[in-house]
Amino acid sequence: MYGIITHIRNILFDFDILRTKSHEIKTISVGNLRVGGTGKTPFVEYLVKRLSQSHKIAVVSRGYGRKTKGYVEANPSSTAAQIGDEPLQIANKFKEILVAVCENRNLAIETIRKNHPEINLILLDDAFQHRYVRRNLNILLTEYNRPFFKDRVMPFGRLREYAFNYKRADYIVVTKCPPLTAKQKGDFVTRLKPYDNQKVFFSNIIYKEPYLITDRTKTTNIENKSVVLLTAIANNSHIVKYLDGISRVEGVISFKDHHNFTDRDIKRITERFCRLKTKDSILLTTEKDATKLRAFPLPLHVLPIDIEVSLYPNQECLIEKTIEQDVRDDK
Template sequence: MAIWRKALFPFQILFAGVVLLRKKLYAEGVISRYVAPIPTIVVGNLATGGTGKTPIIDFLLRHFSQKKELGVLSRGYGRKSKGFLTVHSNAPLSQVGDEPLMLAQKHPAVFMAVCANRPKGIVQMLQQNPGLEAIFLDDALQHLALQPHFKIVLTTFQKPWFDDALLPVGNLREPSCAARDADIVVVTKCPKTIDAESSAAFSVQLGLLPHQALFFTTLAYETHVRGSSILPLKEFVKTPFVLITGIANPKTLVDFLKGQGADFTHLSYPDHHNFSKKEIASLKAMQQPILTTEKDAVRLANSALKEYHTIGVGVSFLDNEQAFIDLVQSAIDN
């Protein structure tokens, strides 16, 4: 651990006290919690940074949106607006945030909305669409004013909560014991193969309770890229290109492309990065094919950069995918 991190231990103790007191006040009913009249399913994580929530929500919508009238409520990280807003496929990026807009474009039949106050957001959604049958809540695990019906908690294979520490020493927003409230735990960004012994050891270290279901997943990139034309990835990577990423952890994508034998220059920007005119001009001046993620493409859509390809990503369960679907189906039906 870095020396400067160790110096933050006193602040960690203070942070832990505030977090635990807040949880206690809600748990004992001193502060009331809102319970929605329809099933609400939280997809969240204990740590800051990208654990793969959006690909999981995308997976859930692909499986359930044709069977049920679903909604998704997000905070809308990075948006310039405040309060409640519905998100349509042509909504202004600055008003709704990149991830909600991307999901709205991929799932136009799903009622998408943003609101920092989750209870108020749910009430607004039900007023505007009384036919909603369930709502997925993106990154609302720490929003204690809401009492969800079902919790899906994510942790990455590379940095699980048992190998992390509470802020500001580590990256955890609340103590790892908070994971005991989860109904499902999903380990994301795993290697494509994990032997039974390793997964069993990982499960023990997570310290799950008997009723909690555990699943291991990996990111699965598409075998084609989309731009002015759709090209097989194996054809696209034959030419040197520039990879642009403004996501929390691009390493998985970088490693995947290297595994395809690709020759590329990687330009990495912070998560949710808004590209400046100067940056766009520099990209155009490179005069090479450009590849980016679906999330970054949302932020590039109205820029002067018109020629680029995107690569999509999904979630692949290493085993027991149907068991995961069945558990979520049961939560939606109940």
């Protein structure tokens, strides 16, 4: 039923019964077909870092999990309850850019254009299904170990819409890749079956040295150290695998994605950490979860990540250069 509803909705857009609105500001959409866990936020951060050198950028998100409604801009005192954990993570890392949340992306773009005329590029976070906005570039993410072509529409799988709708993408970025040979990439692309107009990129995660949640300058080497992992994300298996390879994972404390932590949760976490830890154990969390956990008295370290992205088959081609060209050419 879910797939049929989204399919009918897409047909209404395809036949202009539901209308897509164009804007003078250039827009790039980043999204996926699957619910959660494809690495959207790290990829948006990657684009911010590389495109902000030549553009005045704003990031617009729905602000999933926030307690507010309507258009809200991030400010230095914003909380996850006001704008959502992922937008807050981006706002905290890139204080020089505008981060805004709004259910209505068209309203958000119009508000930004009116109040911030210097902005000339907007990144639409998690907007692949938000077809009311015409975008200059549509970027679709799919996880290497959980590609959309092996999945099914909810409730039988984790797809938000039928897999064949990948045809709407201009770029397909394969995320969370292990080290791959040229043949492995080629085999994956064969199964992916991109259209002639689609560019395919492969990306991998780079984990960096954890830092103390109260002081980013105080980093910790966790090689061969005992760690307990605390997360509230869609899929933490990639992090667990990484930690298993460099440290001793004493335990994993997991909550559902976008979980709002309470004092009761913190008490349970503290008790479990005390049971699991050995001498000098480190309690580790993600940057996304740190946005909500910072207010609580926990001895947390934060595991930051970055990503690398390469075009297939020309690995030397930088995605930011490709984006610059394609956005400029799109009228």
